[in-house]
Each structure stands twice: as C-alpha cells, then as structure tokens.
Amino acid sequence: MTQIQSPTGAPHARILGVGGYRPSRVVTNEQICEMIDSSDEWIRTRTGIEERRWASAEETVGVMSLAAAGKALAAAGVEPEQLGCVVISTVTHLAQTPSLAVDVANQLGAKNAAAFDISAACAGFCHGLALAQDMIRGGSAEYVLVIGVERLSDLTDVTDRSTAFIFGDGAGAAVVGPSQTPGIGPVVWGADGAQLDAIGQTFTWDALRERPELGFPALRMAGQQVFRWASYQMVPVAKKALERAGITAEQLDAFIPHQANNRITDAMIRALKLPEHVPVARDIAKQGNTSAASIPLAMERMLEEGEAPHGGVALLIGFGAGLVYAAQVVVLP
Numbered sequence: 001m002t003q004i005q006s007p008t009g010a011p012h013a014r015i016l017g018v019g020g021y022r023p024s025r026v027v028t029n030e031q032i033c034e035m036i037d038s039s040d041e042w043i044r045t046r047t048g049i050e051e052r053r054w055a056s057a058e059e060t061v062g063v064m065s066l067a068a069a070g071k072a073l074a075a076a077g078v079e080p081e082q083l084g085c086v087v088i089s090t091v092t093h094l095a096q097t098p099s100l101a102v103d104v105a106n107q108l109g110a111k112n113a114a115a116f117d118i119s120a121a122c123a124g125f126c127h128g129l130a131l132a133q134d135m136i137r138g139g140s141a142e143y144v145l146v147i148g149v150e151r152l153s154d155l156t157d158v159t160d161r162s163t164a165f166i167f168g169d170g171a172g173a174a175v176v177g178p179s180q181t182p183g184i185g186p187v188v189w190g191a192d193g194a195q196l197d198a199i200g201q202t203f204t205w206d207a208l209r210e211r212p213e214l215g216f217p218a219l220r221m222a223g224q225q226v227f228r229w230a231s232y233q234m235v236p237v238a239k240k241a242l243e244r245a246g247i248t249a250e251q252l253d254a255f256i257p258h259q260a261n262n263r264i265t266d267a268m269i270r271a272l273k274l275p276e277h278v279p280v281a282r283d284i285a286k287q288g289n290t291s292a293a294s295i296p297l298a299m300e301r302m303l304e305e306g307e308a309p310h311g312g313v314a315l316l317i318g319f320g321a322g323l324v325y326a327a328q329v330v331v332l333p
C-alpha cells in the first residue's frame with residue numbers, strides 16, 4: 001500500500017506579539033442614558049463599564065483589523081509574507097462571503113497565507129489561539145495571525161435597556177509562532193447548544209425576505225441566564241486549564257478573562273481563590289464588552305502599562321454566544 005508523508009511542525013508555539021485598535025469615538029454612560037432609562041452609577045456598579053468606544057463609518061472591521069495586525073506583526077518582528085495563516089474571529093463582519101480574513105490577508109500582503117473567519121463569539125480569540133498552536137505544531141503553518149474584531153455597535157439596539165450599555169467596538173491581534181518551549185497550554189473548550197437562545201439576533205437575515213419592515217437586527221441577551229452560567233460554569237473550565245498546563249493559580253502572573261462584566265470576573269476570582277498578587281484585566285472600564293477583541297485588547301493594555309510582565313504566565317478564558325467557551329494558559333509575549 002502506498003504510504004503518504006505527514007511531517008510535523010515546531011515542538012511548541014507561543015504568542016510573539018500583540019496589538020490592538022481602539023476606535024476614536026468615546027461613548028460615555030451619560031450618552032447611553034440619553035437613549036435608555038438607566039444611570040451612570042447603575043452601569044458602573046452592575047458591570048464596571050465607565051465608557052466604551054463605538055467605531056465611526058470609516059473604522060470598518062477591515063480597517064480595525066489591519067491596524068491591530070500591523071502592531072502585532074511589528075511587536076513580533078514577523079513580516080506578512082511569513083504568515084502561513086490568518087484567522088479572524090468576528091460576529092460583526094456583515095457580509096456572508098467572502099471572509100474578512102481573505103481581505104485583511106490581501107491588504108497586509110500576506111501572500112503565502114491561508115485565510116478564514118471563525119464564529120465563536122466572545123470565546124473566538126481563545127479558539128483562534130488553539131487553532132494557531134495546533135497548526136504550528138502540526139506543520140501546516142509556521143506563523144499564524146489571530147485577530148478578534150467587532151463592530152458590535154452595528155448590532156446594538158440603542159433603545160434596549162438590557163444590552164445598549166454593554167457592547168463596544170475594537171480589534172485585537174496576536175502573532176503566534178514556533179517555540180522550543182511550551183508557550184500556549186492545552187485548550188479546554190466546549191459548546192453548550194442547549195443555551196442557544198441565551199444570546200442571539202432579534203431575527204435572522206432571512207426573515208427580512210418576508211418582512212422587510214423589520215429593519216436591521218440587533219443582539220439580544222438573557223442577561224441573568226448568561227451571568228449565572230458564566231459566573232459558575234466557567235470556574236471548572238478555568239481550573240481545568242490551569243491543571244492541564246500543570247500550574248496553580250498561585251503561579252499566575254496575570255488573569256485575563258473575557259471582559260463581559262466585572263462582577264463575573266470577581267466571582268471567578270473568588271472561586272479560583274486567585275491570590276491578590278495576580279493582576280486581573282479590567283479593560284472593560286474603558287472598552288465595554290468587545291467580544292472577540294476583548295482578551296487581546298486587555299492583554300495589550302496590561303503589557304503596555306506594565307501591569308503584567310512580558311514572559312509571564314497568564315490564564316485566558318473566553319465565553320459567549322452559543323453558549324461556547326475556551327480557556328488556556330499562555331506565556332505573555
């Protein structure tokens with residue numbers, strides 16, 4: 001029987017550089033409260049959000065992705081031609097096809113890269129990292145660009161009291177490459193389709209064929225259901241990611257959870273018995289919930305502000321619509 005070859009890649013993979021893009025327009029809680037019956041105080045205490053950024057017409061998902069990717073490539077010292085794959089996680093690229101990743105790869109000059117989008121909502125960046133690490137170890141790419149980008153303001157009903165204050169726009173990118181030592185721990189991931197209805201669109205695009213008067217869809221969310229699930233069900237997932245990486249919470253140099261709600265983060269900190277010396281991402285205060293972009297944006301800020309050390313070990317956990325989740329321990333670039 002004819003045998004085929006199946007070469008493997010590098011022994012390990014690691015994040016070599018991160019970069020983010022935060023849109024220029026700041027939207028304060030006061031501005032949100034002009035559209036819904038709420039208060040700055042309620043939004044701050046219930047979520048931790050002080051303000052968020054909403055993209056202008058010019059700040060498209062493509063423009064924001066390119067800006068974040070440029071920073072990540074420069075930080076990593078990697079040229080676009082070296083990329084073997086570009087993976088973009090987004091739920092707000094509003095064209096069914098072609099993918100955003102193909103456009104971004106082309107504009108970057110990543111002419112040797114495969115490119116595709118993934119849809120894993122707020123867990124998308126962690127899904128992308130897991131794919132990148134497997135590609136690099138499996139030999140299908142040497143360098144992979146992972147981008148999380150969202151324009152959630154496009155899918156926000158500004159009059160909906162349960163969502164209008166939460167979402168923000170932005171992009172975060174990471175360049176993942178080969179490493180002699182482990183830089184991305186085993187992923188712990190999954191999908192709970194029984195909670196398909198917890199977060200979704202007010203109606204699907206095809207409904208417009210029958211009822212064009214519906215206008216444009218928005219995101220809707222069963223806030224309490226998602227809150228409870230994230231606060232309790234994500235703790236064993238985070239613990240397992242630590243366990244599978246062979247470390248304890250004591251050994252962490254940073255905790256970078258998806259920026260969904262500070263109270264979810266606080267519940268996780270308590271349940272994980274995270275020591276006080278471990279810095280925790282609180283990027284939500286200035287960005288709101290930027291879904292797939294939230295973890296790389298928070299990572300970038302912690303590194304830039306010297307809150308988390310380069311080369312330190314961080315626990316990442318993303319969770320969101322599906323409901324889906326993914327967690328892993330990484331070595332920071």
Ligand SMILES: CC(C)(COP(=O)(O)OP(=O)(O)OC[C@H]1O[C@@H](n2cnc3c(N)ncnc32)[C@H](O)[C@@H]1OP(=O)(O)O)[C@@H](O)C(=O)NCCC(=O)NCCS
Binds near residue numbers: 039042047161221261
């Ligand atoms: C959305 C969220 C902040 C709402 O907070 P909550 O504490 O669950 O709010 P509830 O819906 O239970 O409402 C509590 C009270 O606040 C009020 N309230 C709700 N929305 C309000 C708003 N925007 N402004 C002011 N008050 C509000 C309610 O009327 C209720 O008042 P009552 O106690 O007098 O009846 C919270 O559920 C949450 O963060 N969920 C998870 C969201 C998330 O992570 N999503 C993304 C996952 S990727």
